[in-house]
Amino acid sequence: MAPSTDLTPLGVASLALLAEGPMHPYEMYQLLMARHEDRLVKVRPGTLYHAVGRLEEQALVEAVGTGREGNRPERTTYRITAAGHEALDARLKAMLSTPANEYPVFPHAIAEAHHLPAGMVAGLLEERLAALQADLDFLVHAESEATAKGVERKYWLDLGYQQALRRTEIAWIRGLLADLRSGELPWGDPLPPKPSLEPKEPVGKSS
Structure with missing residues (x-):
């Protein structure tokens, strides 16, 4: 070789x-x-x-x-x-x-996620979202630092590429969570709707 x-x-x-x-x-x-x-x-x-x-x-x-x-x-x-x-x-x-299939872990996990309860899948994806957002924030900060130092863009092209990947994955996961919560994506056990953040009417309040 x-x-x-x-x-x-x-x-x-x-x-x-x-x-x-x-x-x-x-x-x-x-x-x-x-x-x-x-x-x-x-x-x-x-x-x-x-x-x-x-x-x-x-x-x-x-x-x-x-x-x-x-x-x-x-x-x-x-x-x-x-x-x-x-x-x-x-x-x-x-x-x-030449594109190469690098066998990333996440697509494999998504393909087999149906083995887990909907609530558990949603919770795990929320954790992933938080990690992806932290990673994206780091990449954005690194790009800002490189720009401030006058480093030519050709030396940090990977930062922009990785930001695009993180943003795409974040958007995809948010869409999946929305489909789970709305019932548009049927699951073995339905995921209850996300609780409303609006304040509740006090009990016993007269009109």
């Missing part, structure tokens, strides 16, 4: 960082976390070191020296090779042009 098609998400992120300039894996990890790219790829210091080691075995990166800061262990600095640039470009082209 060609290295370009064998690149993991973390491998792509590692090559993309080294395309910016030579650095050691811990520096790469700090930069990924500072940019909140852990939202896009699963990353821990250990897995990043392993990913860089694998890229070195494939001759996509190469060591350019070691250094030590104070009493810390020596750290090896890496740079991307010509083959690494080629592999990164090829992988990015494939990722951008």
Whole structure:
């Protein structure tokens, strides 16, 4: 298998960082976390070191020296090779042009949600809505920060894409909840209407 098609998400992120300039894996990890790219790829210091080691075995990166800061262990600095640039470009082209079924969890859960009572499904979806809204708020704030710092939009396109996904999912779930409450979506056990927030007439009040 060609290295370009064998690149993991973390491998792509590692090559993309080294395309910016030579650095050691811990520096790469700090930069990924500072940019909140852990939202896009699963990353821990250990897995990043392993990913860089694998890229070195494939001759996509190469060591350019070691250094030590104070009493810390020596750290090896890496740079991307010509083959690494080629592999990164090829992988990015494939990722951008070809949709991939990544088997996300939520569509699977929705497909099987009919096994649970309507009230439970509604409660769980309300929890999901709250989490999605918090996530959307974070993304909007991150975009505002990037804009305020003068970071070019091409470097944070993913923030706009993820916002669009969150807004679409929020709207879809709200529509589903409305259908559950109105009875438009039949369920084994009907979901009672959402309680009215209007104040009730005091008991025993004379007209």
